[in-house]
Amino acid sequence: MITKPSFRRKRHGIYIHPLIILIAVLAAGAAGLTWYLRSAPFGSQEGQPSGSGGTAAPVQANAPPDTPPEHITTPSGIACTLTRLPENAIYAGNLILVNNWTEFHFPENQKDNLVCVLDERTDSYYARDNSLYLLPEAQAALNDFMDAYVEQGGKKSIQIVAAHRTVEYQQHLFDQSAERNGLEHAKRYVAQPGFSEHHTGLTVDLGTMSGDFMDSVGDYAWITENCQDYGWIVRYETGKEEITGIWDEPWHFRYVGIPHATEMARLDYCLEEYIDYLKIFPQDAAHLIINCVSGSYEVWYAEGTSVYLPDSTPCSVSGNNIDGFIVTCKTG
Numbered sequence: 271m272i273t274k275p276s277f278r279r280k281r282h283g284i285y286i287h288p289l290i291i292l293i294a295v296l297a298a299g300a301a302g303l304t305w306y307l308r309s310a311p312f313g314s315q316e317g318q319p320s321g322s323g324g325t326a327a328p329v330q331a332n333a334p335p336d337t338p339p340e341h342i343t344t345p346s347g348i349a350c351t352l353t354r355l356p357e358n359a360i361y362a363g364n365l366i367l368v369n370n371w372t373e374f375h376f377p378e379n380q381k382d383n384l385v386c387v388l389d390e391r392t393d394s395y396y397a398r399d400n401s402l403y404l405l406p407e408a409q410a411a412l413n414d415f416m417d418a419y420v421e422q423g424g425k426k427s428i429q430i431v432a433a434h435r436t437v438e439y440q441q442h443l444f445d446q447s448a449e450r451n452g453l454e455h456a457k458r459y460v461a462q463p464g465f466s467e468h469h470t471g472l473t474v475d476l477g478t479m480s481g482d483f484m485d486s487v488g489d490y491a492w493i494t495e496n497c498q499d500y501g502w503i504v505r506y507e508t509g510k511e512e513i514t515g516i517w518d519e520p521w522h523f524r525y526v527g528i529p530h531a532t533e534m535a536r537l538d539y540c541l542e543e544y545i546d547y548l549k550i551f552p553q554d555a556a557h558l559i560i561n562c563v564s565g566s567y568e569v570w571y572a573e574g575t576s577v578y579l580p581d582s583t584p585c586s587v588s589g590n591n592i593d594g595f596i597v598t599c600k601t602g
């Protein structure tokens with residue numbers, strides 16, 4: 271169980287404990303250059319893990335068995351350095367899993383980091399009112415998504431009806447549902463306050479100008495079929511209810527970024543399944559290679575807070591909101 275991060279860590283972003291640095295320096299000094307790994311312990315393959323996935327990196331005979339090397343080079347030639355990330359970073363990023371048993375950890379001053387959909391939208395779609403907010407990356411991806419929908423022939427008829435929600439508003443929705451339809455109905459159809467994906471600022475509900483939620487039939491089928499090319503997934507689908515805990519919602523889209531949305535669509539995985547799947551690509555074994563409309567990516571999972579980060583290759587790092595990080599490097 272991960273303990274709550276300290277206030278100090280929250281305020282200072284990436285925080286490396288002096289003891290960690292000391293241990294790293296001592297270990298490097300004792301073992302000399304033999305610590306530096308080349309690409310030998312890594313494999314790399316597309317889509318599926320190797321049969322020996324999870325194999326630990328070889329350790330030099332005179333080295334302490336549990337100390338990982340400070341530097342590695344991945345199969346794509348990405349030079350990385352072991353970096354200690356703050357525990358609270360596990361709860362942030364585009365790939366965080368939030369569901370009825372995985373609580374969202376609200377960052378301090380969350381609203382300061384959100385942008386207003388009504389102000390930032392393009393002319394390709396509408397926003398219900400000025401109460402809708404998203405994280406900037408999700409907002410930019412929503413604009414690209416809706417612009418592409420209209421450009422390929424879709425009518426300008428989509429209206430964003432929900433985006434970020436505070437815990438107070440989610441409580442209001444839950445209480446309202448329980449009052450109207452009973453507690454059991456509310457539990458089935460409305461996420462518990464603190465456990466809604468709408469808290470993240472990475473989620474939108476698409477509606478139509480007539481006030482209905484969008485379904486995925488007719489003209490709107492394009493939206494469901496192509497959302498991954500813009501970084502979005504249909505979060506709750508028929509057949510996945512037992513895994514997601516939420517019934518089919520064709521209007522609820524979650525931003526995860528183009529490479530991961532593409533891989534999830536290819537595998538037909540919901541986010542719960544995908545977060546589990548990524549664990550078979552740990553730092554010291556075969557990495558996942560994803561090719562998508564935005565390029566090629568090498569992806570690995572780091573359990574805990576010691577993470578190999580590229581020295582210079584562009585990458586994004588996301589917590590999974592459970593126990594570690596996913597590193598996504600652009601390789602081409």
Ligand SMILES: [Zn+2]
Nearest residue numbers: 432474475522
């Ligand atoms: Zn929703």
